[in-house]
Amino acid sequence: MSESLHKRRKLIAGNWKMNTTSSRALELAGQIADSATQYLDNPLLDVALFPPAVFAERIAREVLSQVRIGVGLQNCYNEPYGAFTGEISVDMIASLKFGYCLAGHSERRTIFKESNELVAHKVHALLKSDVIPVLCIGETLDERNSGRMFEVLTAQLDAVYQSLNSHTAERIIIAYEPVWAIGTGVSASKEEAQSAHEFIRAHVGRFCDSEKVLILYGGSVTNENAFDLLSQHDIDGALVGGASLVAEKFLGIIQSADKVLSSI
Ligand code: 13P
Numbered sequence: 001m002s003e004s005l006h007k008r009r010k011l012i013a014g015n016w017k018m019n020t021t022s023s024r025a026l027e028l029a030g031q032i033a034d035s036a037t038q039y040l041d042n043p044l045l046d047v048a049l050f051p052p053a054v055f056a057e058r059i060a061r062e063v064l065s066q067v068r069i070g071v072g073l074q075n076c077y078n079e080p081y082g083a084f085t086g087e088i089s090v091d092m093i094a095s096l097k098f099g100y101c102l103a104g105h106s107e108r109r110t111i112f113k114e115s116n117e118l119v120a121h122k123v124h125a126l127l128k129s130d131v132i133p134v135l136c137i138g139e140t141l142d143e144r145n146s147g148r149m150f151e152v153l154t155a156q157l158d159a160v161y162q163s164l165n166s167h168t169a170e171r172i173i174i175a176y177e178p179v180w181a182i183g184t185g186v187s188a189s190k191e192e193a194q195s196a197h198e199f200i201r202a203h204v205g206r207f208c209d210s211e212k213v214l215i216l217y218g219g220s221v222t223n224e225n226a227f228d229l230l231s232q233h234d235i236d237g238a239l240v241g242g243a244s245l246v247a248e249k250f251l252g253i254i255q256s257a258d259k260v261l262s263s264i
Contacts, residue, residue, distance in 0.1 A: 008236050009046055010044060011048065012046070012240065012257050014244025015050045016051045016244060025055035025059060036254050039258045042261060047068070048069065053074065057096055070099040072102065072134065073093055076093055076101050093131050094131050100131065101133060102133075102136060104116075119156075120160045120163075123160045124160075134216070139179065144180065150199060164207060166207060166208035170208045170213055180219075183242060184219075185220050190232050194232040197235055215236050217235050226252065240253055
């Protein structure tokens, strides 16, 4: 295995989307924390949960305060404060010491019509407040089938990276989530995912040292396909939707990451 793989950590992140209730959210976070304990000793392996915003603080404070599992939000708004009913600012997120926030998830782009420009504003605001942005990008099936995949990924990346210095750019975590693989039960194959990740790493290399950038794969990751995906050279972790709502399945993905790390 190449030296670069040794240097990069793995991050297993669970995006709960708009699921759970207050009691279930606390219970699920507790189940994940209890079952993952032994893997959290691996200094190269990070785990993070992205629960619904209303439950995040209690999870961080009551369940995970003594556990090395990060908490992030699924969305934010880029303006610092003001008349933006229903929105959550980056400063609010930073004030609660949440480590991460997703930006540009495909459900936000598709359902809520978020543009590349808005996503870029969000990522830049997060970077300014020292919250790590997890920038989600990915092509639809139609874009892939019509040969526009690399063009789409390039536009999604350039909107965010073109105005950043390299040091700042390296702090962004990217999640490649092909839209056709999200929630469908059809993951990208390990070859398809690796090839997209390789392209993304090469492209981001125009803006910074992309060997330092974590690139996660998301889209129907399960405990069954995680090992193969995570073994790929340019796949540094997973952003998991459905399987992160079941503690045993999410644990299986964490175990796979640990196994991959111990095999290199
Ligand atoms: P699934 O794992 O349910 O396909 O969702 C992926 C995702 O959108 C994570 O952000």
